[in-house]
Amino acid sequence: MITPQKLRIAVIPGDGIGKEVMPLGLRCLKAAALKFDLALEFTEFDFASCDYYLKHGDMMPEDWHSTLSAYDAIYFGAVGMPDIVPDHVSLWGSLLKFRREFDQYISLRPCRLLPGIPSPLANPGDIDFWVVRENTEGEYSSIGGKIFEGTEREVVIQETVMTRIGVDRVLNYALNLARSRPKKHLTSATKSNGISITMPYWDERLKALSAEGGYDDLKIDKFHIDILTAWMVLKPSQFDVVVGSNLFGDILSDLGPACTGTIGVAPSGNINPEGKFPSLFEPVHGSAPDIYGKGIANPVGMIWAGQMMLQHFGFKDAADAMMKAIEDVLAEGGSHIITPDMGGSTGTTESLGAAIEKKILGGAACTHLNGRRRSFIRHSAHFIMTKKSDATSSSVRVRDNQRRSRLRRAELVQSLQKRVQEYERQGVAATLEMQQAARKVAQDNLRLRALLARHGVSSEEIESFLRYPEDPSNAEARGPYLQRLASGLEQQASRKEEEYLPNDAQSSHQSLSVRWTRQKITSHKLWGLHNYLHALRGLKICPTKRPRDVAIRRFTVNQTRVISHILW
Numbered sequence: 001m002i003t004p005q006k007l008r009i010a011v012i013p014g015d016g017i018g019k020e021v022m023p024l025g026l027r028c029l030k031a032a033a034l035k036f037d038l039a040l041e042f043t044e045f046d047f048a049s050c051d052y053y054l055k056h057g058d059m060m061p062e063d064w065h066s067t068l069s070a071y072d073a074i075y076f077g078a079v080g081m082p083d084i085v086p087d088h089v090s091l092w093g094s095l096l097k098f099r100r101e102f103d104q105y106i107s108l109r110p111c112r113l114l115p116g117i118p119s120p121l122a123n124p125g126d127i128d129f130w131v132v133r134e135n136t137e138g139e140y141s142s143i144g145g146k147i148f149e150g151t152e153r154e155v156v157i158q159e160t161v162m163t164r165i166g167v168d169r170v171l172n173y174a175l176n177l178a179r180s181r182p183k184k185h186l187t188s189a190t191k192s193n194g195i196s197i198t199m200p201y202w203d204e205r206l207k208a209l210s211a212e213g214g215y216d217d218l219k220i221d222k223f224h225i226d227i228l229t230a231w232m233v234l235k236p237s238q239f240d241v242v243v244g245s246n247l248f249g250d251i252l253s254d255l256g257p258a259c260t261g262t263i264g265v266a267p268s269g270n271i272n273p274e275g276k277f278p279s280l281f282e283p284v285h286g287s288a289p290d291i292y293g294k295g296i297a298n299p300v301g302m303i304w305a306g307q308m309m310l311q312h313f314g315f316k317d318a319a320d321a322m323m324k325a326i327e328d329v330l331a332e333g334g335s336h337i338i339t340p341d342m343g344g345s346t347g348t349t350e351s352l353g354a355a356i357e358k359k360i361l362g363g364a365a366c367t368h369l370n371g372r373r374r375s376f377i378r379h380s381a382h383f384i385m386t387k388k389s390d391a392t393s394s395s396v397r398v399r400d401n402q403r404r405s406r407l408r409r410a411e412l413v414q415s416l417q418k419r420v421q422e423y424e425r426q427g428v429a430a431t432l433e434m435q436q437a438a439r440k441v442a443q444d445n446l447r448l449r450a451l452l453a454r455h456g457v458s459s460e461e462i463e464s465f466l467r468y469p470e471d472p473s474n475a476e477a478r479g480p481y482l483q484r485l486a487s488g489l490e491q492q493a494s495r496k497e498e499e500y501l502p503n504d505a506q507s508s509h510q511s512l513s514v515r516w517t518r519q520k521i522t523s524h525k526l527w528g529l530h531n532y533l534h535a536l537r538g539l540k541i542c543p544t545k546r547p548r549d550v551a552i553r554r555f556t557v558n559q560t561r562v563i564s565h566i567l568w
């Protein structure tokens, strides 16, 4: 890693306590920049947050990738407000996108018993290990879907995906990290007794890579994840570097810090080691809605994440000073300084963060800085707040969102098709369940076509429907078959519209698709036909309370459709 002259940092506070700890993280980074003459430039963004979602119907703007690509790193708070936006929507719409699309395939998470923090364990010993978590694939795959939702035949599938590239690169990273440490000990988290395909593969690759790379100097062992979690509580001091798949790494990197007293101190680097994309630094914890607004969130995870960022870019002195400041302040303690999760009484986010900031500066308060230093802060560490214009009318925004979601869908289908073709090329077979699900979709497709034919919808009409994007304002694109549905509607005009809608649709007046459907469909029979048409193109309408959920379901059905196309 070449240390840049100036570090351009995109700052994303996100949600909940992310917004509370971020200011303290920034103050400590600025203090380190000041002390060590580093040029840090911060630009703050309001997206990747549930507030942004509420305003825009999406977690991030369309151009997020190109916007953030211009930065060296992303400094991230936390995301998620489950009472407002479902967690899978907020996380998959932001943080998990960063990890995947910026290929941040290493999640690096230190667990260390810091001075002054009581461990919940009676005999914790010297806890000091790193969790290396695979960060882009594994159990966190978006391959899968739901079909026959709400019926007895309901099927829900999510595949674990392990690629050789993905597995090898994280194992190699962990092997090298272990080699660089005095204990030279690597532990692999497996579950090859129960998860009988991917986990034995993970074990095989570790064996092969450690032999190929000549890692004879390392002690390498593996534990099934169940007993590994037990060992992490019983004797955490035995670990040095622990490598795990996406899910196992996620769990271990909460358990480890919990053994050191609180998850509030744990940091995390989401690293793209090649530096092709920005890496992301964040605390391990989430948005903690239960303490949000109380001002008592522990800022150490956020500050330590900033320290990791400086370390990553080779600013060793500044990084060391930040770490020492954290340790010194915690060692000195003071229940009026440290936050309640570490046993403090009146300590707050502000009191603890400010104490660390002050320690980094070596006791100097910012107000006492000389002119050169103050001007350095102003010029080298500054914020540019992005402001989104609210001038656009809501209808333009809705159309814009629809267009973007169509584009995203098309991109997703395309990328899935590519991926499935790649699996085919490699001779990877779909699991039995997936094959069965795909077969059912294919059989249904045949049945739907027959049914539509019985209702006088010709194959040409179906093909034209499949070719055109869904656009309620484009009557021509809808073709004559939908016009027939519309005339059916008029015949039923005397009956109350709501009578003919399924119950869940009646309660879903917010959904754009449902609103459109409500105007067009007025009988169960026609509703069914309409759904069949959508199912044919993989766009099953599943009315729910939120328009976004409709889109998500479309994605998952699309995935199944692509696989069924490949298999048949």
Ligand SMILES: NC(=O)c1ccc[n+]([C@@H]2O[C@H](COP(=O)([O-])OP(=O)(O)OC[C@H]3O[C@@H](n4cnc5c(N)ncnc54)[C@H](O)[C@@H]3O)[C@@H](O)[C@H]2O)c1
Binding pocket: 017, 077, 078, 079, 080, 081, 082, 087, 091, 095, 263, 264, 265, 282, 283, 284, 285, 286, 287, 288, 289, 290, 291, 296, 297, 298, 299, 301, 339, 341
């Ligand atoms: N990286 C992320 O952005 C991230 C990580 C985990 C969870 N989440 C999201 O955060 C939301 C809440 O998730 P959760 O409750 O499972 O996990 P969480 O980490 O937000 O909170 C778990 C518990 O730890 C406490 N806690 C967490 N951070 C703390 C801190 N800095 N100081 C003091 N106490 C702290 C909380 O009060 C809570 O009791 C969800 O929406 C979830 O999806 C986001």
Ligand SMILES: O=C(O)C[C@@H](O)C(=O)O
Binding pocket: 091, 250, 284
């Ligand atoms: O990766 C996740 O699942 C979110 C959160 O648990 C995390 O560890 O960042």
